[in-house]
Amino acid sequence: MAAAGANKEHAVLKMSSAVRLAVILWLTVGLVGAGAALATVSMQQQFTARSGDDVHLPCLVSEDMRPVNMNLLTVHWSKDGNIKATFENGISTVALQRMQLRADELERGNASLVIGQVTHADAGLYVCTVTYGKKTMTTRMSLTVKAADPPSVVDTSLQVDEVIGQNGYGLVLWCLFRVTPQPVHQKELTTRWIKKNGKKDYSPTFHEHLQPETDGMWNATLVIDQLMPADAGSYHCLVTYQNKENEMCKIILKVEDPPNEASPRHLASPTGEPKQWTQRYMEVGMVVGILATACGVALIIAVCYRG
Structure with a gap:
């Protein structure tokens, strides 16, 4: 009887071990299977920009989520816990006009956030959460904004x-x-x-x-x-x-004035008249003088001839 009881107790212990192993395997398989639905958190990245710069905060959809079906894609960008940009039901929404979350880039798996002309108020911790069906991916990054170089x-x-x-x-x-x-x-x-x-x-x-x-x-x-x-x-x-x-x-x-020859429109004669006009007067005077001399010579010859 004692031996039978011992064998029965050993069988129960053996069954209990099998049950525990089955439970452990079930939990392990369940966790691994659920891993695709759990958020995967990447290492936090650090970015530094100067005030007035345009900043590109990267967030890429993982390879196993591509090609992207836009109907299954949801993107949330938050800064210090406050939503700054979203893509949901095919619509992109941003909190500031300086921010861009482009749908054409999302189709290629690029969920990056672009902030134009950053200010010190844009500094902080940014979190990009991408949900694709049952899969979720989270990327964290911090942005530091320094003073711009003095222009x-x-x-x-x-x-x-x-x-x-x-x-x-x-x-x-x-x-x-x-x-x-x-x-x-x-x-x-x-x-x-x-x-x-x-x-x-x-x-x-x-x-x-x-x-x-x-x-x-x-x-x-x-x-x-x-x-x-x-x-x-x-x-x-x-x-x-x-x-x-x-x-x-x-x-x-x-x-x-030029050292050799000055411009006729600025060089004046002592009488105040332009030099070019003075030269013309001189030429006319010379012609008149020659004609007068010729007439005088002709007159003398005529008088002598008559005498």
């Missing part, structure tokens, strides 16, 4: 030059300057030339140009088609970059 013109010390131009001839005034940070697009720069007391009172035949040079340098030029004495004076080149204006160059222009 200013490098070497703001005023460049002063003296230029001598010739009356009646063309001339180009130029001003070289460098702007940081680089690269700088020409549409971000504005240049203007002024004369005398801050007024643009020079001739409309003047032309302003701006062109890039090497090593980040820029050249602002003022082209004068034909100099006149009234064009002499002090010219100032002003450069504006990101709403900050700096006076970069000051050029003192003097206008002189």
Whole structure:
């Protein structure tokens, strides 16, 4: 009887072990099977941007979720627990106009969030949660926003030059300057030339140009088609970059007559008449004198002949 009881007890223990093993296997299989429905959290990424930059926060749909069926896709972007962008039922919604969550990119598995012209208020912890059917993927990242580089013109010390131009001839005034940070697009720069007391009172035949040079340098030029004495004076080149204006160059222009031959419209005779007219008067006078002499000689010959 005792042996039978022992065998029965051993059978119960053996059955209990089998049950426990079955329960463990069931739990393991259940957890593995449910793994596709559980959120998978990636390592937190760190991003740093400067104020005013455009920021791209990456969030890519995993390969096993592709190709993407948009009807099964849901995307939620949150910052510090507050929803900032969503894609649900085929509709994309953002909290700020500066943010983009593009549907055409989502079709390719790209759920990244683009923030234009970030500010310090955009800094924080961002979480991207992608749900595709029963599968969920979560990506975390932190964004730090630093102060922007001061937008200013490098070497703001005023460049002063003296230029001598010739009356009646063309001339180009130029001003070289460098702007940081680089690269700088020409549409971000504005240049203007002024004369005398801050007024643009020079001739409309003047032309302003701006062109890039090497090593980040820029050249602002003022082209004068034909100099006149009234064009002499002090010219100032002003450069504006990101709403900050700096006076970069000051050029003192003097206008002189050419050393050899002056322009007929400016060179005057002692009588105040243009030289070209004086020369004509002299030529006419010479012709009249020759004719008068010829007439006198003819008269003398006639008188002698009669005598």
